[in-house]
Amino acid sequence: MPRFLTDFIQACMDGLLTGALYALIGMGLALIFGVMRIVNFAHGAFLMVGMYVSWVLFDKFQVNPYIGFLISGLFLFVFGYLVYRALIQPIRDRSDFMQILMTTGIALILVDSVQLKFGADYHQTIIDLTNRPPFSFGAFTLNRAALLSFVIAGVFIVGLQQFVVRSRTGQALRAIAQNREVAPLMGINVTMIQGFSFALGIAMAGLAGGLLLPALYLFPSVGEDYTLKAFVIVVLGGMGSIEGAAIGGLVLGMTESITSAYLGQQWALAVDFILFLLVLSLKPSGIFGRQRA
């Protein structure tokens, strides 16, 4: 196989591994947006909290992050639900502007509280798996930790998608997304379901945070980039479509990986946003077409 081809395939595979985590983050945001029309500017901050939960478990109790991420997810599910009841529900029918202020405020409070509690130091989570030689086949190599994260993320992506499509609660979620006025007339408890979907969306960010921990440096503002990336993902996939967000995440991961392989790492974020602007201006319904009703 010619060299340029193996390089390209390697970059694509690395991109897919990151992309699966992006997909998880994007799906969480899409779920919240689809069911509640709430634009969650605190998504990256919740992800960061998920990372810290996992890190504290690892640092204080030697819990492997590949178990800790589940606790991160659970913790953020409960935390997300409480945030919804206390802060989001009271303003859910107010203007978009109000929601943006509220979620941005939540993000600031989360980041600064974590900084107050844990300081601004950078932490690195080194587990045995990250230091092992990579998994290799032919000319290609894959980081073992990233591969494991990819597999786990894949399970949750499919699980979430199936849940939304098949379960009764999932149907209720979709009913609210389609028409919030009619849904309660069909006997759906809108407040309950919205609280649940907000919590579920935040839990996805928490799971992703736990899975990202071995791959990233941890510091209080680590989530900022991910809030922005989550928006790019959701826009790529068509606002509010969770399947679209899954594909959007994979596309974004690959775009970044190919950009850093050929143009240099410093261009990755710039290319993200060029892609974002192109999609918004040329095909606002997202690359994958069908806008959700």
Added chain:
Amino acid sequence: MRTRLIAAILILFSAVCLVTPMASAQGTIKIGVITSLTGSQAAFGEAHKNGYAIAIDEINAKGGVLGKKVELDFYDDQSKPDQAVQGVSKLVDQDHVVMLLGAYSSENTKAIINPVSTHQIPLIIPTATADNVMDSKSPWVFRICAGANDYARATLEFLKHNGSPKTIAIVYEKTNFGQANMQAMKEQATAAGLQVVAVEEYEAKAPDYKAVLRRVKDKNPDVVYFGSYLLDATTLMRQSMEVDLNPKYYTSAGTGFAAAEFPTPKGAGRNAEFTFSVSQWLPDAPWPGSKEFDAEYFKRFNSHPQYHAMQAYQSLQTAAIAITNAKGTDAAKIRDALKNLNLKTSAFGPVKFDNGQNLHTVLITQVQGGKYHVVFPANLADVKPVIPAPRWADRK
């Protein structure tokens, strides 16, 4: 009634006047320290703090300076240059320190040079290696550590005497520190007849350098020279293993590659083996006080110090000597005392400032068996260098 009130005010006023100078007279000599206690460079700020702590206790145990206790006033720059600049104003204008030590990084140190010069306060730079921190030629600025050009020179000298490789790739983090070391190595390597086959920068914050390392691997260099901080150094070595990058020499501009944590399981662990680094000091350095400093450091902090801690320690010791020689805390007198200082020996070797720059010997170390060993210059070496570094596939 009215006279009484005036009298009362006068008494109160004179009492305040009396008390204030008394407080400062029996008080202490305050030295300001700017360093990165939090943020991305907190590991090095911690080393600074520990080094300063040992120095201050030694100084005060000997009765302080000019018969007064010395007190350190720390300002945490959070690893951010704008914060370091604020630190100068805070320490000088509000806290009235008599001189400054710091900052940690080259980026933050560069930022404080101008404010230091305008405040006309002596500054000793402990660790900033980018040579542009000395560009201002400000008479108030003194640097105790060797710089990026010295690093490149020492590394090339070592390579020349150990196999004389032909090609080099430079990989550096893109702030002042990395850029300065890249620039110095690029110029000097070319001058020394090495071919620079790749120059790659990276953003330290985003820990995926595999694309950068793959591009380096494509060029198949004999030598890789890294300009990196701690977390990126550990990640670079792990990912070098992942992409199977196999130069004959992994060399580096110290810092991350010379941090205490780097060769331990908390850092790069086994992946750190065989990496070369420049170093400014080691516990076995042949200078009186080196071993004692190491022992004291180990007793207090349960780890062995790297050169960053020693440089902080020696900066404060030097400051104390300068203030003693100046016979007072007048800024211009301290500055002149530093200018005229000629320490024949110290735990950090001889200290003498030539246009503000201390002429310091740079050592080359290699990680062998999880420990730093001096391998160059030969008269100071404690082991022989392992060359070439074994290929990743052949490492256990």
